[in-house]
Amino acid sequence: MQRGIFTQLSIGSQILLAILIGMVSQFIVLAGLSSFPSTLEWTVVRQVLNMTMVFLMPPLLLLKWRGEDAVHTWNLIPTKSPRDWMVALLGIALLLPLGEYISLLFHSWESAPDWWLEQRELQASSESFIEEMLASKALTQAAVFFALVLLPPFAEEFFFRGTVQRLLYRSMPSWAAITLTAVFFSFAHLQIDNAVSIFLLALGMGLIYHRTHKLWMTIVAHMVFNGITYFSSLGYFDIPQNELTITVCAVVGLALILTAKKSSFTWRPLQQNDPMKD
Numbered sequence: 001m002q003r004g005i006f007t008q009l010s011i012g013s014q015i016l017l018a019i020l021i022g023m024v025s026q027f028i029v030l031a032g033l034s035s036f037p038s039t040l041e042w043t044v045v046r047q048v049l050n051m052t053m054v055f056l057m058p059p060l061l062l063l064k065w066r067g068e069d070a071v072h073t074w075n076l077i078p079t080k081s082p083r084d085w086m087v088a089l090l091g092i093a094l095l096l097p098l099g100e101y102i103s104l105l106f107h108s109w110e111s112a113p114d115w116w117l118e119q120r121e122l123q124a125s126s127e128s129f130i131e132e133m134l135a136s137k138a139l140t141q142a143a144v145f146f147a148l149v150l151l152p153p154f155a156e157e158f159f160f161r162g163t164v165q166r167l168l169y170r171s172m173p174s175w176a177a178i179t180l181t182a183v184f185f186s187f188a189h190l191q192i193d194n195a196v197s198i199f200l201l202a203l204g205m206g207l208i209y210h211r212t213h214k215l216w217m218t219i220v221a222h223m224v225f226n227g228i229t230y231f232s233s234l235g236y237f238d239i240p241q242n243e244l245t246i247t248v249c250a251v252v253g254l255a256l257i258l259t260a261k262k263s264s265f266t267w268r269p270l271q272q273n274d275p276m277k278d
């Protein structure tokens with residue numbers, strides 16, 4: 001019956017339904033936690049619930065309703081191909097210095113409008129937990145690492161590349177689906193100074209998924225990106241800011257992504273292989 005209902009829904013309606021499910025679930029769960037203290041531990045709990053309810057649960061439900069299998073549909077089993085692993089581990093990581101450089105340019109924009117500065121202050125306050133985390137117990141630090149580095153790549157890639165981008169292919173050109181998904185991804189992160197850099201990195205992950213049809217590759221790339229950003233924010237190392245280094249890294253990273261082995265599967269005409277179609 002659920003599958004029959006979905007045959008009557010447009011692709012846009014299915015995506016909006018996934019978003020609505022996530023937003024309602026988040027509101028219900030986080031509203032119940034609103035009275036709890038704003039400690040580091042409860043911040044981690046809220047982050048995990050946010051990832052789970054908003055980005056992880058809706059695409060899994062959508063797959064079930066569409067009669068699809070997550071492992072097969074998203075191609076989640078890693079291959080042994082060194083080429084695939086090189087793209088997954090280095091493609092987005094090498095674009096990170098360019099993204100950081102762009103973020104710093106925006107962060108140094110002192111004449112930004114008031115609404116921009118307000119968003120910047122909100123972002124700064126949300127990142128203040130780093131100092132608190134460094135003084136916390138090892139178990140708490142491990143929980144923060146899980147909530148910020150390990151969980152988001154699965155949840156967000158299931159949602160954005162595996163669901164939004166994949167479904168948008170059915171109603172628009174590939175380049176438009178990749179771009180629109182990247183825009184959505186950037187807005188969802190609510191980081192005003194980092195919005196452009198996040199958008200560019202999302203384009204890279206969207207291109208990897210477009211060429212390979214292997215979501216495990218974008219999950220690994222996303223995890224590497226989060227890991228580098230996380231340890232850099234803790235002061236373990238600095239992301240290169242030399243313009244020559246940034247340029248070389250960006251060129252090599254983009255070349256890696258563009259040389260990723262293309263899948264023999266074609267995104268269109270999808271209706272022929274669509275499990276919704278009987």
